[in-house]
Structures are given as structure tokens and as C-alpha cells.
Amino acid sequence: MSAHDRAARKKVALRDYDALREQRPELFENPPGAACEILLDRADQERASDEASRAAVAAGLPESTGDIGVVYRDPYFRLVRDAVRFAHDKDRRLGTYIRIVPVSVSGGAAVLPVLTDGRVVLLHHFRHADRAWHWEIPRGFGAPGEDGAGTAAREVQEELGVHVADFTYLGAVSPDTGLRAGVDHLYLARIGAAQLADRPARGARVEGIDAYQAVPQGEFRAMVADRRISDAFTLSAYALAMAQGLLEGGR
Known part of the structure; x- marks a missing residue:
């Protein structure tokens, strides 16, 4: 050059x-x-x-x-x-x-979907970065001009096929303070079991999601303990929801 x-x-x-x-x-x-x-x-x-x-x-x-x-x-x-x-x-x-x-000033968003019986909904998602499958919650980048709640609603619609109008804000998380500037926002969404489809729609499958799983909270904790769940957003959202008493009574 x-x-x-x-x-x-x-x-x-x-x-x-x-x-x-x-x-x-x-x-x-x-x-x-x-x-x-x-x-x-x-x-x-x-x-x-x-x-x-x-x-x-x-x-x-x-x-x-x-x-x-x-x-x-x-x-x-x-x-x-x-x-x-x-x-x-x-x-x-x-x-x-x-x-x-x-690019998004507001950051991205992740949503902990909880059914009315206390079960947590997880997505089986293939991630390109590490070329591996993960059990995780819906999340994604924020679009320009979109706030955290808007990103949360869009991601739940795209990845779970569920419309949610009301979210509980859990807090912000810094995904990697050694490399990435800014924060992403974490939410909890209450979803009726009847709203959840048996399998991902075509759009979600194109994004790498091949299955949903609604797990009791005891099973969720077991998945964390034996490292079947390693996604940082999923772990952070669950920790915040537990610390705020939003999952009391879950099985």
C-alpha cells in the first residue's frame, strides 16, 4: 500500500x-x-x-x-x-x-420468558461465534432509534412468536467490560402457556433456533449447575429476577 x-x-x-x-x-x-x-x-x-x-x-x-x-x-x-x-x-x-x-446507543436487550406456572422458557440456539448450540433466552441487538423495551418486544415476537406488551425491567448488564462499551437491558416477560407454539416458526429457524423448552425452575438450576446453560445474558437475567423476588414460588 x-x-x-x-x-x-x-x-x-x-x-x-x-x-x-x-x-x-x-x-x-x-x-x-x-x-x-x-x-x-x-x-x-x-x-x-x-x-x-x-x-x-x-x-x-x-x-x-x-x-x-x-x-x-x-x-x-x-x-x-x-x-x-x-x-x-x-x-x-x-x-x-x-x-x-x-451502533445502537440504547444497547441490546434480552428477555427472561416465564410462564404463569413458573416455568422458564429457553431457546435452543445455534451461535456462529463459537459454532455451538446453547440453551438461552431471547435476545438481540437494538435497532437505531429503538429503546430497550422496544428491542425486547421485537425479539420475543421474532424468536418466540409471542406478543408481549408489558415487561418487568430487571436492570442493565455490561456484557464484557474489557472489550465492549455500553450496556444491554434485561427484562422479564410473563407469558401464558397457550401463547407458546410447539416449535419455532420458520423465521426463528432461519436465525438458528430449532426448539423451545419450558423448564421448571428446579431443572433450570440443575442446568446451570451442570453447565448446560452458559449464556451470560440468561444467567444474568435469572440472577436478577431471583434477587428481586420475581420468581418466588416457581418450581
């Missing part, structure tokens, strides 16, 4: 970075005591980028590994690489830190 092309690539990444700063200033704050300080001065960014690029090339990685800014984007996420100063390093060295920033 020519020097001109590299400069153009870096310019686009920084342009999108500045736009993100305008949209989401809270993501670029440097609170007191922060272990790494985000650098917004162009000269500092250039120095950090150059150092990271040299280290990357020496390690056999692409020179672009040192680019600062929005280095990738799709309809769901931006991949952001910040220039930073490591405040507690004795040399206060410069470096880079990468993070994922969802």
Missing part, C-alpha cells in the same frame, strides 16, 4: 472517530484515576499510532494495526482503536486500546 493510500485510510478512521466523539462524548471521558487516558491531541495520536504500528510490524502483524479511530464498522458495531497514555506506567508510555462500540 502506498503512503498516499495509508494516509487516506487513517484520515477516514479519524474522521469517523471525531464524529463518534460528537455523538457519544461520554465514551471519551477521562475520569480521575483512570489507568489509561484517552489522547485526543492529533500529535499524541500520531505518536501512539506510529509506536503501535512499528511494534505490530515487528510482531508480523499488519501496519494498520496501529491505526487510531474507527477502524471497522458494520450495521451493528464499530471497532474503535484509541490512542492512550498508561497513567500508572513509570514511563507514562503511549499505546493503543481497542474496543467495540454498538
Whole structure:
């Protein structure tokens, strides 16, 4: 790649970075005591980028590994690489830190579906990321302009084929504070057993869902204990619902 092309690539990444700063200033704050300080001065960014690029090339990685800014984007996420100063390093060295920033400001949502007899509804869902099947609750990315409750209602409709108008808000969860910015929102939905179809509709099957299972809460706890349930959203929603006393009396 020519020097001109590299400069153009870096310019686009920084342009999108500045736009993100305008949209989401809270993501670029440097609170007191922060272990790494985000650098917004162009000269500092250039120095950090150059150092990271040299280290990357020496390690056999692409020179672009040192680019600062929005280095990738799709309809769901931006991949952001910040220039930073490591405040507690004795040399206060410069470096880079990468993070994922969802496009949706409100975040995604997950819903714990509970039948009127206390059973918890789980979906058998194939996930591409780890190429494995999981028992989990409905969840998904937020659409632009959609709040958490709107995402929750849409996901339950799409994945369970059930219309729910009233949700109980459980709280927010930070899925991976080491990599991803923002939170997702967790809800509980009460569903009548007659509302639940015997098998997923075609749209849900296209998404990788091949079965539903309504399990008593005792069986749910057993599934957690023997690691048949490992999905973080499912575990978090259940823990919050239990801690708030919303599942008392479930079998």
C-alpha cells in the first residue's frame, strides 16, 4: 500500500472517530484515576499510532494495526482503536486500546420468558461465534432509534412468536467490560402457556433456533449447575429476577 493510500485510510478512521466523539462524548471521558487516558491531541495520536504500528510490524502483524479511530464498522458495531497514555506506567508510555462500540446507543436487550406456572422458557440456539448450540433466552441487538423495551418486544415476537406488551425491567448488564462499551437491558416477560407454539416458526429457524423448552425452575438450576446453560445474558437475567423476588414460588 502506498503512503498516499495509508494516509487516506487513517484520515477516514479519524474522521469517523471525531464524529463518534460528537455523538457519544461520554465514551471519551477521562475520569480521575483512570489507568489509561484517552489522547485526543492529533500529535499524541500520531505518536501512539506510529509506536503501535512499528511494534505490530515487528510482531508480523499488519501496519494498520496501529491505526487510531474507527477502524471497522458494520450495521451493528464499530471497532474503535484509541490512542492512550498508561497513567500508572513509570514511563507514562503511549499505546493503543481497542474496543467495540454498538451502533445502537440504547444497547441490546434480552428477555427472561416465564410462564404463569413458573416455568422458564429457553431457546435452543445455534451461535456462529463459537459454532455451538446453547440453551438461552431471547435476545438481540437494538435497532437505531429503538429503546430497550422496544428491542425486547421485537425479539420475543421474532424468536418466540409471542406478543408481549408489558415487561418487568430487571436492570442493565455490561456484557464484557474489557472489550465492549455500553450496556444491554434485561427484562422479564410473563407469558401464558397457550401463547407458546410447539416449535419455532420458520423465521426463528432461519436465525438458528430449532426448539423451545419450558423448564421448571428446579431443572433450570440443575442446568446451570451442570453447565448446560452458559449464556451470560440468561444467567444474568435469572440472577436478577431471583434477587428481586420475581420468581418466588416457581418450581
